[in-house]
Amino acid sequence: MELQVYRLDGSATERTVTLDPAVFGIEPNDHVLWLDVKRIEANRRQGTHKVKNRAENAHSTRKLYRQKGTGYARAGDAKSPIRRGGGTAHGPQPRSYALKVNRKVQRLARRSALSYKARAGAIRVIEDFTFEQPSTRRLQEVLAAHGLSGRKVLLLTVQHDATLHLSSRNLPKVRVMEARNASTRELLDAQVLLLQEGAVEVLHRLLRPAIPVAA
Known part of the structure; x- marks a missing residue:
């Protein structure tokens, strides 16, 4: 699956990114999703x-x-x-109340959540960006340019960006976090996943299943 990469102002660039079907195109496993969300909720108690x-x-x-x-x-x-x-x-x-779930099961749950979002067309890729200083208004303008105002948005960045994090803190429906830290619950809870272009490769590298070695 290929997705267009967009600029901050909402216009499309000439670039596209290819979503690895092993991460974004699997058949979602609902039981594994339930197990991982149950683990996350239990560990918060x-x-x-x-x-x-x-x-x-x-x-x-x-x-x-x-x-x-x-x-x-x-x-x-x-x-x-x-x-x-x-x-x-x-x-x-x-x-x-802590529960333990195998890491492979956790990764499968995250792949299932991403596949659900890709199937629903709820993933949008934006060019890598940051702000010079925190600005809630500017982040609101970016979301409005992409038609995401008033929606629950999870913005996944390549690495920790304190400026973007502070910019989103007063927006109750917007959350900014590193792509590698996004849990199954947070992926499912968002209405739209807004991925920085570099964050796509982070998810590929983190969640792509190991290729079995031929005998």
């Missing part, structure tokens, strides 16, 4: 939830009233989970 059980509750261990003869159900101390202010039975405790 802090797992710091905590309640006190009856052993940690600061109440006296005195028996509240005698065992028999009161007409009430028998009761122990005030730490009992059935008492107001008592400890919590089987409550949440700090834990890690």
Whole structure:
């Protein structure tokens, strides 16, 4: 698949880039996509939830009233989970929600996400660029020139660009990041992928499957 390379003002250049079908043209694997997104979401959880059980509750261990003869159900101390202010039975405790997914599966998930975007025509290639200083207005003008105003855009750069990152920080639907750091979740979440010309080769180099060696 070949895509036209565009200038900042939205006009087309004479150049095109060829998307490697092994990265942008595979049959997407929905189960692998689900696994990788589940891993990403799980790893974002802090797992710091905590309640006190009856052993940690600061109440006296005195028996509240005698065992028999009161007409009430028998009761122990005030730490009992059935008492107001008592400890919590089987409550949440700090834990890690981290999930592990093989790297090959993660790469397959990213290739599947890119293939979905390519199939939907949601990938646009722009020439490599940067700003001399952060400018949200200028980045808005670039997006408007490409008809992307108001859409969720993921701009993938060749390398970290602090100026572009700062320019996008006040745009809630725009995110700028290095192509090598884009996760499956971020690729799927964007409505349009805006790739710098050099970022295409970065994705090819990173995600192209190894060619089996002939015997």
